[in-house]
Amino acid sequence: MSAVLINGVAAARQLHDELCSAVETLVERGATPGLAVVLVGDDPASSVYVRNKVRRSVEAGLRSFHHELPASTSESDLLALIKRLNAAEDVDGILVQLPLPPHIDAQKVTAAIDPAKDVDGFHPINVGNLSLGAPALVACTPLGCMLLIKGVRKDLAGLSAVVVGRSNIVGKPLAQLLLRENCTVTIAHSRTKDLPLVCCGADILVAAAGRAGFIRGDWIKPGAIVIDVGINRIERDGKQQLVGDVDFEGARSVAGALTPVPGGVGPMTIACLLRNTIEAACRRRGISSPLANAAD
Ligand code: NAD
Numbered sequence: 001m002s003a004v005l006i007n008g009v010a011a012a013r014q015l016h017d018e019l020c021s022a023v024e025t026l027v028e029r030g031a032t033p034g035l036a037v038v039l040v041g042d043d044p045a046s047s048v049y050v051r052n053k054v055r056r057s058v059e060a061g062l063r064s065f066h067h068e069l070p071a072s073t074s075e076s077d078l079l080a081l082i083k084r085l086n087a088a089e090d091v092d093g094i095l096v097q098l099p100l101p102p103h104i105d106a107q108k109v110t111a112a113i114d115p116a117k118d119v120d121g122f123h124p125i126n127v128g129n130l131s132l133g134a135p136a137l138v139a140c141t142p143l144g145c146m147l148l149i150k151g152v153r154k155d156l157a158g159l160s161a162v163v164v165g166r167s168n169i170v171g172k173p174l175a176q177l178l179l180r181e182n183c184t185v186t187i188a189h190s191r192t193k194d195l196p197l198v199c200c201g202a203d204i205l206v207a208a209a210g211r212a213g214f215i216r217g218d219w220i221k222p223g224a225i226v227i228d229v230g231i232n233r234i235e236r237d238g239k240q241q242l243v244g245d246v247d248f249e250g251a252r253s254v255a256g257a258l259t260p261v262p263g264g265v266g267p268m269t270i271a272c273l274l275r276n277t278i279e280a281a282c283r284r285r286g287i288s289s290p291l292a293n294a295a296d
Pocket of ligand 1: 141164165166167168169170171188189190191192195208209210213229230231232266269278
């Protein structure tokens with residue numbers, strides 16, 4: 001068997017097109033969604049992420065507010081900016097790029113964002129609502145993974161899903177989303193015993209551990225949907241390369257469907273950020289969402 005490759009670039013482009021028409025509809029109604037992106041410091045990877053988020057939001061027709069603050073910014077100055085953004089009428093979504101410099105408490109900053117504008121889905125209220133099955137803004141990478149999985153198979157009820165990784169931003173929210181789809185969910189982590197055996201039972205296997213190529217083909221159930229969230233920079237044949245957590249060649253001959261790295265989950269993350277911003281704008285302004293499956 002050779003796995004169907006799940007094309008995250010194409011899926012993100014299609015979602016982006018849908019978002020552009022949704023924004024057009026909202027602009028006509030005089031409700032242009034606005035996204036504020038806050039970057040503290042000059043971490044090169046964070047700067048690239050922020051630049052891409054701003055560029056994509058402008059392309060989609062959103063109003064973009066970009067705040068770049070020096071690494072020396074105090075926690076209280078950052079909290080004061082968030083307070084202003086919470087109160088700003090034309091800001092529907094607020095994203096503070098992580099990681100923050102060590103003198104700033106990221107949890108305190110996340111909790112200071114108005115949950116209705118928390119388009120990263122990291123606020124405790126959104127995390128709690130997700131676990132209650134109540135409407136919530138959901139973290140972007142897990143949301144992107146779910147859209148890719150549902151693109152392969154609509155009805156996931158009764159399937160066994162294994163999520164490798166229990167971070168607050170990927171593993172745990174994704175496990176909640178899979179549970180909401182009536183999967184039987186296992187979360188595996190660095191202390192899990194006999195991980196190959198756990199993975200072998202998965203109809204849906206999500207790898208989000210940040211360990212290059214460590215999920216091997218012989219850990220995968222034939223025909224499984226395999227979602228590789230990992231982004232690892234390695235050196236191979238003297239060249240820098242991006243690889244996932246799954247041994248791609250090994251998995252390809254066993255899985256039913258598989259995301260590549262790059263070109264799988266990654267492109268969906270920014271598209272889901274814009275989707276969350278549109279959802280947040282509609283909810284805040286009390287207007288119906290022009291997006292299909294608005295409650296996802
Ligand atoms: P994290 O470091 O916060 O969490 C890693 C998790 O993996 C932990 O829960 C840990 O218990 C588990 N783990 C580590 N080693 C393990 C092992 N040997 N066996 C089983 N479990 C193990 O990482 P994160 O922020 O959740 O990110 C995970 C990966 O996903 C990283 O490679 C990251 O770069 C990538 N990522 C990609 C996107 C995207 O847009 N595609 C977004 C976020 C994160």
